[in-house]
Amino acid sequence: MNISDNNPQTAIHCESVSKKYGKILALKNISFDVKQGEIFGIIGPDGAGKTTLFRILTTLILADSGIASVDGFDVVADYKEIRNRVGYMPGRFSLYQDLTVEENLEFFATVFNTTIDENYELIKDIYIQIEPFKKRRAGKLSGGMKQKLALSCALIHKPSVLFLDEPTTGVDPVSRKEFWGMLQKLREQGITILVSTPYMDEASLCDRIALIQNGQFLRIDTPENIVGQFADILWAAKSDNMHKLLEDLRNDEQVKSSFAFGNSIHVTVENGQLTVDSLKKYLIERGHNNIEIQSIEPTIEDCFMELSNTQI
Amino acid sequence: MKQLFSFIRKEFHHILRDKTTVMILLLMPVIQIVLFGFALSQEVKDTKVVVLANTSDDATRRIIDRVDASEYFDVAVVAHNSNDIDAAFRDGKAKLAMVFEDHFSENLKHIGKAHIQLIADATDPNAATSFMFYASNIITNYQQELSPTQTNSGLIMPEVKMLYNPQMKSAFNFVPGVLGMIMILICAMMTSIAIVREKEMGTMEILLVSPMRPIYTILSKIAPYFVLSVINFATIMLLSVFILKVPIAGSFISLLTVSLLYIFVALSLGLLISTLTSSQLAAMLISGMGLMIPVMLLSGMIFPVENMPAFLRFLSNFVPARWYIDAVKTIMIKGLGISSVLKDVGVLVLMGTVLVTISLKKFKVRLE
Numbered sequence: 001m002n003i004s005d006n007n008p009q010t011a012i013h014c015e016s017v018s019k020k021y022g023k024i025l026a027l028k029n030i031s032f033d034v035k036q037g038e039i040f041g042i043i044g045p046d047g048a049g050k051t052t053l054f055r056i057l058t059t060l061i062l063a064d065s066g067i068a069s070v071d072g073f074d075v076v077a078d079y080k081e082i083r084n085r086v087g088y089m090p091g092r093f094s095l096y097q098d099l100t101v102e103e104n105l106e107f108f109a110t111v112f113n114t115t116i117d118e119n120y121e122l123i124k125d126i127y128i129q130i131e132p133f134k135k136r137r138a139g140k141l142s143g144g145m146k147q148k149l150a151l152s153c154a155l156i157h158k159p160s161v162l163f164l165d166e167p168t169t170g171v172d173p174v175s176r177k178e179f180w181g182m183l184q185k186l187r188e189q190g191i192t193i194l195v196s197t198p199y200m201d202e203a204s205l206c207d208r209i210a211l212i213q214n215g216q217f218l219r220i221d222t223p224e225n226i227v228g229q230f231a232d233i234l235w236a237a238k239s240d241n242m243h244k245l246l247e248d249l250r251n252d253e254q255v256k257s258s259f260a261f262g263n264s265i266h267v268t269v270e271n272g273q274l275t276v277d278s279l280k281k282y283l284i285e286r287g288h289n290n291i292e293i294q295s296i297e298p299t300i301e302d303c304f305m306e307l308s309n310t311q312i
Numbered sequence: 313m314k315q316l317f318s319f320i321r322k323e324f325h326h327i328l329r330d331k332t333t334v335m336i337l338l339l340m341p342v343i344q345i346v347l348f349g350f351a352l353s354q355e356v357k358d359t360k361v362v363v364l365a366n367t368s369d370d371a372t373r374r375i376i377d378r379v380d381a382s383e384y385f386d387v388a389v390v391a392h393n394s395n396d397i398d399a400a401f402r403d404g405k406a407k408l409a410m411v412f413e414d415h416f417s418e419n420l421k422h423i424g425k426a427h428i429q430l431i432a433d434a435t436d437p438n439a440a441t442s443f444m445f446y447a448s449n450i451i452t453n454y455q456q457e458l459s460p461t462q463t464n465s466g467l468i469m470p471e472v473k474m475l476y477n478p479q480m481k482s483a484f485n486f487v488p489g490v491l492g493m494i495m496i497l498i499c500a501m502m503t504s505i506a507i508v509r510e511k512e513m514g515t516m517e518i519l520l521v522s523p524m525r526p527i528y529t530i531l532s533k534i535a536p537y538f539v540l541s542v543i544n545f546a547t548i549m550l551l552s553v554f555i556l557k558v559p560i561a562g563s564f565i566s567l568l569t570v571s572l573l574y575i576f577v578a579l580s581l582g583l584l585i586s587t588l589t590s591s592q593l594a595a596m597l598i599s600g601m602g603l604m605i606p607v608m609l610l611s612g613m614i615f616p617v618e619n620m621p622a623f624l625r626f627l628s629n630f631v632p633a634r635w636y637i638d639a640v641k642t643i644m645i646k647g648l649g650i651s652s653v654l655k656d657v658g659v660l661v662l663m664g665t666v667l668v669t670i671s672l673k674k675f676k677v678r679l680e
Contacts, residue, residue: 058521060679079677080523088521094514098329099322110318111522153518 010072011036011161011192012057017066019052019215026052028215030066034194034208039187041206042196043300049215050196051091054165057194058088071160087159091166093146097139101130101149104138105156112157122189123152126182144175151182162186164195168202180205200301211304218307223300230298230306232256233271235279236264239288248286252279259305266302267293315524319532323506327536337502341494341544345551348486356442360388362397362406369417371426375454379410384446397431407433408443420458487552488640489613491571492633494544496578496607501599503537503582508595517679526675533586534579541575561647570643570653573660574636580667581632587674607633635659 012034019027027049034040042050055061057068059079067074073081095104105127109116120127130145130152138149147167154162164183168176180202183193187207195206203209204223211218211226219226237258239245246265249258256268267279276293283291298306327334361379365372380387385408389400400406409431413419420426430447434440507530510516519529545568552558560567581603589595608614610624611633617625628634639656642648650657 055517055679060517060520062678062680083521084523086521088518090514090517092514094518096322096326096515097513099325103322103325107318107322108518108522110315111519111524113315113523 009036010034011038011070012040012194013067013069014053014057015067017053017056017063017068019049019056019061019063021052026215027056027063030215030217032210032217032220034192036192037187037190038207039183039193039195039205041203041209042194042212043198043200043203043209043304044196044212045198048212050212051165052215053212054088054090054163054194054196058086058163059083085160087154087157087162089150089154089162089164089167091169093150095138095146095150095153098137100135100137101141102134104149105152108153109156114157116156119156119158122158122186123155125185126155127152143171144178147171147175147179151179155186159191161192161194164193166196166198168197168199176202200299200304203300209300211300211307213304213308218304226300226303227298230303231271232268232306234296234298234302235267235269235276236261236292236294236296237267237279237283238264238290238292239283240290241288244286245283245288248283248288252282255279257305257309261301264292266296266305268302268306316528316532319524319528320535323532323536326506327540337498337540338543338547340497341490341548342551344490344494345487345548345556348490349551349556356384356439356446358386359384359408359443360406361385361447362389362391362400362409363387363412364391364394364397364409365412365416366414367412367416367418369415371417371420372412375412375428375451376410378450378454379447382446382450384443385450401431401433407439408447410447484558484641484645486613487548487556487558488637488644489611491545491548491640492574492611492613492637493604493607494548495541495571495575495636496581496599496603496633498541498544499537499575499578500582500585500603501596502540503534503579504585504589504595504599505592506537507533507583507586508589508592511590512592520677520679526677527672530583530672530675534583537582538575538579541578542572545571545575558645560644562643563649566650566653567640567643569650570636570639570657570660573657573664574632577632577636577660577664577667580664580671583671584667584674587671587676606631610634611637613637629659632660632663635663 010033012032014033015031017027017030018025030049030053032040042053044050052061056063057070057075059075059082062076069075070082071085075082096107099107105116109119126148130141130148133141133145138146141149151164151167154164168179171179176199183195183205187193197203206223208220208222209226210220219229221229237245237249242260242265246258246260249255249265249267254269254274256270258265258267269279276295280291280293363376363379365376376387379385389396389405391397391400391409394411397406397409397411400409409429411429411431413427413429416426416428428451430444432440432443510519510529549560553560582599585595585598585602589598606627610617610620610628610631612628613633617628617634620628635656639653639660642653642656643650646652
């Protein structure tokens with residue numbers, strides 16, 4: 001047994017967890033620890049294995065191999081204990097659409113052997129925003145309100161660990177921002193949060209993140225460290241013909257990698273290999289006009305692209 | 313316990329807010345009873361008869377009067393030639409024709425033998441058989457009255473008596489059948505759909521990751537449909553007693569007991585289906601194809617079990633409705649006590665126990 005199993009500071013412990021669906025390897029040798037009171041983000045594209053990992057940790061499915069524990073309880077042997085103490089918000093909106101906001105909350109409160117009054121303090125900040133609509137059926141709520149209701153329902157029993165599987169998918173940017181604000185507040189209450197998201201910009205809001213692709217963790221670290229480890233030079237390039245620009249950049253042997261990124265192309269160049277001017281010259285030779293090349297700070301997404309590139 | 317009650321209340325909310333479904337579920341027995349009772353009636357009652365008697369005499373008049381007076385027939389057309397009979401059949405004015413030979417009465421008296429031709433519209437063969445049977449019966453009765461002393465002639469007059477259902481009212485047959493079908497439909501189909509819906513909606517995931525015991529989930533899913541079934545049972549009983557005039561000949565308590573047992577079997581069937589499927593559509597197809605059709609075809613509701621080929625008769629043993637319908641007929645129509653249906657009760661108890669055991673074993677505490 002791992003030492004961290006007995007360490008009360010470890011909320012989630014995961015060791016060499018693998019899971020196969022038929023021939024497809026959904027999770028490959030996943031190991032990580034989440035400290036109590038930490039917001040830990042699992043960042044990766046759709047189909048990377050995020051939901052599978054969440055389902056293993058919430059005792060919904062069994063891993064093929066490896067050990068995992070939540071709050072010191074084994075996900076296989078002590079699954080009942082885990083179900084008593086965690087909160088889980090699945091990726092899909094999973095509340096009863098034909099029940100009202102209040103009825104949903106009341107139902108989940110009794111399911112978890114508690115009442116709304118008992119833990120009202122915990123959900124107050126979130127619930128107060130949807131309380132004016134408490135007689136409305138959940139199916140008739142907007143995306144942001146549905147998500148707040150789902151979070152209230154997942155929190156109503158004051159869980160020690162909260163599992164949020166893509167909570168902000170399909171939610172407007174304002175609500176997303178609000179949502180992350182709420183998570184910070186919950187952390188202050190000592191609740192451990194494991195959250196997954198396909199949005200790289202949300203990664204910087206976590207204490208630590210794991211970048212996941214094709215069922216494998218690329219790196220686990222704080223967002224700052226991950227960005228800090230980006231060793232290369234990063235430029236954002238623009239020209240009149242973006243499509244040709246990407247092609248030409250990829251044909252340049254001195255350019256390490258280039259990806260379309262919003263309305264520019266992010267170009268990584270190994271240190272000392274190439275200067276902005278020489279790249280400009282190369283591009284002018286290729287017939288590009290209005291070339292703009294700026295040096296920029298790397299984001300999590302750049303790191304993700306970089307890391308997933310080296311994996312291949 | 314509070315968990316359970318809260319869960320059950322939630323289930324009632326689900327059902328009561330889906331107004332269309334509730335209406336369908338509550339009106340279905342009424343519609344079925346009305347359909348079977350009046351529209352699809354197989355019983356012979358006031359069937360239109362066309363008669364052709366070229367020589368109007370004492371004997372023909374008497375027979376025609378008797379036929380007309382019986383509750384089965386109604387002499388609607390008096391034909392003058394065979395074309396009239398054809399026309400009557402074609403226009404649907406008659407289902408049965410009685411053609412007396414010329415000099416019927418004279419022949420009967422002097423030769424001791426006279427002929428009546430019975431022609432029935434056999435588009436519905438079962439009905440045609442019944443017409444023939446009733447008509448021959450009336451004629452035979454008359455013949456017997458004519459020569460009551462002729463017992464030594466070796467002529468055996470069969471006297472047919474329709475036991476328990478002297479008028480051959482089809483209600484006696486279809487009321488148990490409708491009961492058997494509605495219960496399966498509501499209990500098995502609706503319960504399985506209700507449980508599978510939670511899986512499909514993703515709410516099952518949350519319920520599983522909670523302290524809620526699986527048995528509570530099952531009980532609360534079952535509860536509303538149990539109530540609905542009891543309401544439907546009451547509706548069917550009231551309709552059959554007061555509208556169809558099918559009395560409950562035996563003990564109501566026995567009938568209720570057997571029905572509750574059958575509801576239990578049907579609910580456990582629904583539970584089993586829900587553990588085997590993961591989409592509402594699949595649950596509906598399985599309960600529709602897998603339950604409704606056997607209930608209709610193999611339970612004895614439409615085709616008597618005794619007349620089935622050996623293989624189908626063997627299969628019918630596994631259809632719970634077959635045993636239930638048999639028990640209801642025995643108690644409700646024949647008026648016998650619960651001791652006469654011990655076999656049916658035993659089979660149903662066995663089925664229920666096996667089904668519940670399997671489905672509880674199979675009910676997953678995880679997603680896969």
